[in-house]
Amino acid sequence: MNWDDLRVFLAVARHGTLAAAARSMGVNHATVSRRLAAFEKGLGRPLFDRDASGLHLTAAGQAVLAQAQAMDEAALAVRRLADAGAETGGAVRLTTARAMANGYLAARLAGLLDRHPGLEVTLLADTRILSLAQREADIAVRLGRPGDTELVGAHLTDIGYGFYAAPAVRAALEAGGALRLIGFDKDGTAAEGAWLAQHFPEATVCFRSNNQLSQRAVAMSGGGVALLPHYLAHGSGLQALPLGATPPPREVWLMTRRDLARLPRFRVVMDYLKALYHADRAIFEGAA
Structure with a gap:
């Protein structure tokens, strides 16, 4: 049995499509399809039913999955034994929301990389929440208190919100001009979008x-007033506007799996992130 074929089977079982499995493994769609076909041929039976919505495990696939997961966990346990005595070098996959990744974290990782030149950090900015339990990422910076008791972590800070506009837009409003809001996609799921629609239902x-980075860019160009987290407005040249209530703050949490928390390379990344967010609490809370 080819171990790589088994890894492909596990990825497809976890993600439900060949394309998603390929992305998670960093290979192309054709490679996943070929290896899965080889694995099924070797076992002499189909492991998935195919339909328009994706791939679904057959009864045989469910039985193979249980054994494959046990083999995967055993392989990880061996790797952890090797990692336990390692230095702080190696690969670390860090995931967070796009605005947090591109508007804050990416510009502040140089200190970590300089201090630990053996690290290889991958920053995964995704619209969906990547699963730490399914090993789609190693460490997560998440908005909101986590409910997964299998993970360990720490509260980093709270994100506050405000209304922001370019100086010319603020001056026009103070002179009696009409309020023009920069809003969220009507079909989106952002909590800030729902709050804005509820509190400013008649606003233009x-x-x-x-x-949110696009919203900030339009606000900076003078297009209107944006509801932004304070950390995205900080240093942008935008000015705060007192338009009344703002959404309640959102907690920011640092999370990882229990088995990773003790390993050197993950521990140094988490310690760095804790110090970084704690030092910038005033920026997140709007006091800076």
């Missing part, structure tokens, strides 16, 4: 986006 919305 001049621009919509499900990307």
